[in-house]
Amino acid sequence: MSVALADLSGMVIAEQRSEVDVDTHARSALDVAAGVATRLLNRARVSPSDVRCVAAGIPAPIDAATRAIRSTTIMSDWVGLSPEKEPAELLGCRVVIANDADMGAQGELRFGAARGV
Numbered sequence: 001m002s003v004a005l006a007d008l009s010g011m012v013i014a015e016q017r018s019e020v021d022v023d024t025h026a027r028s029a030l031d032v033a034a035g036v037a038t039r040l041l042n043r044a045r046v047s048p049s050d051v052r053c054v055a056a057g058i059p060a061p062i063d064a065a066t067r068a069i070r071s072t073t074i075m076s077d078w079v080g081l082s083p084e085k086e087p088a089e090l091l092g093c094r095v096v097i098a099n100d101a102d103m104g105a106q107g108e109l110r111f112g113a114a115r116g117v
Contacts, residue, residue: 001029003036005044008052010111014040022059026077034090051093057100058083067097 001022004015016036022029033056041048060078061070069078088095098106108114 001033001036003033003040005037005040005046013046014044016040023075024077026075026081030086030090033087037091048092051091054087054091054093054095055103056083056087056095056097057103058097059100062097062099 001020002015002017005013007013016039018032018036020029020032037054038048041051058069058075060074062068062083063070067082067084069075069081069083072079083097084095105114109117
């Protein structure tokens with residue numbers, strides 16, 4: 001998993017990759033992500049109260065109405081968890097989730113090869 005800290009312009013301030021089995025260990029993945037985010041904030045000397053929002057790209061289909069992972073075969077350990085609510089409680093701020101491929105496409109539109117297209 002990758003965790004990055006960015007400013008409002010999208011400039012990455014700090015980033016860290018961690019090895020965790022996201023598919024089959026949901027609670028561990030949430031704890032690792034929260035811990036890494038806290039370390040990045042401390043390293044960058046950013047107060048958690050200054051964080052406006054956390055965005056998380058999920059490698060699975062997301063139900064638009066419930067904001068839950070729709071698949072029981074992809075990321076099966078996440079069934080019954082709220083991928084927005086649980087991290088928000090750990091981090092103390094708003095969390096927005098989307099499919100990781102959709103987020104990647106949005107990044108290309110804003111910052112990458114598809115900018116201005």
